[in-house]
Amino acid sequence: MLNFTPNSLKMTQDLSTELKIKEAAKRVFMAKGFDGCSTREIAKEAGMNVALVNYYFRSKGQLFQLIFRAALEDFMLSMVDVFSTDLSLESKMRIFIEREYDFLTKHPEMPGFIIGEMSRADGCGAGNMYWMKDKIAETGIFNDIQKAQEAGEIRKMDLLSIALILMSNCHFPFLGKPFVQNALHVSDEHYEQQLVLHKQYVTEMMINYLFINK
DSSP states (O other): OOOOOHHHHHHHHHHHHHHHHHHHHHHHHHHHTTTTOOHHHHHHHHTSOHHHHHHHSSOHHHHHHHHHHHHHHHHHHHHHHHHTSSSOHHHHHHHHHHHHHHHHHHOTTHHHHHHHHHTSTTSSHHHHHHHHHHHHHTTTHHHHHHHHHHTTSBOOOOHHHHHHHHHHHHHHHHHTHHHHHHHHTOOHHHHHHHHHHHHHHHHHHHHHHHBTTO
C-alpha cells in the first residue's frame, strides 16, 4: 500500500494535472495551430478551468513552446538515433527513410504542424531551426556526406538539395494526402497500402540516385 505525505501527494497531483493540460494542449494545437485556439479551449479539452491552466502555465505562448519543442524532439528522435550510429552512409539512408515513414504513418499531422508553426512570422522563430540543425550536425552526418562526396562514393550535391529531395519524398505523401485522395478518389485503405510501396520506391530511388555505381 502506498503512503503519501501531504507534500508528496500534492506533487503527484501537480504532475498529473500538468500532464493532462499538456496532453489536451497538444491535441488542440495539433488540430488548430497556435493562432487558431485559445487558452479557454485548451482548458475545456483538459476538463479544467482557465485559471488552473494559467496557474501551471503562465501563458498560451509558454505552453505552446513546450508542446512545440516536444513535438520537434519526437520528430527528430529517430533521425538523430540513426545518424549517430557507425553504420555505412547507405545503411543510414535506408533506415532513416524506413523510420521516417513509420513515424509519419503513426503521426501524419506532425509535418504540417511543424511547418505551419515555423512559417508564422511571430512563431517558433529561428531558435528552434538552429537548435534542430545543431542536433543533426552533432551526429556527424554532414561530415559523413562531405567525406563520401570527396571519395567519389556519392553524387556531389549541396546539403540543402539532398535535404529537399528527402523531405519532399518522405513528407509530401502525408502533407498532400487530402488533396491526392480527393483528386484521385482514393480510399484510406488503398492510400495506406500505396504508402508501403511508395516507401520502397523512395528508398531505392534515393540510393540509386545519390550513390555512385548503384
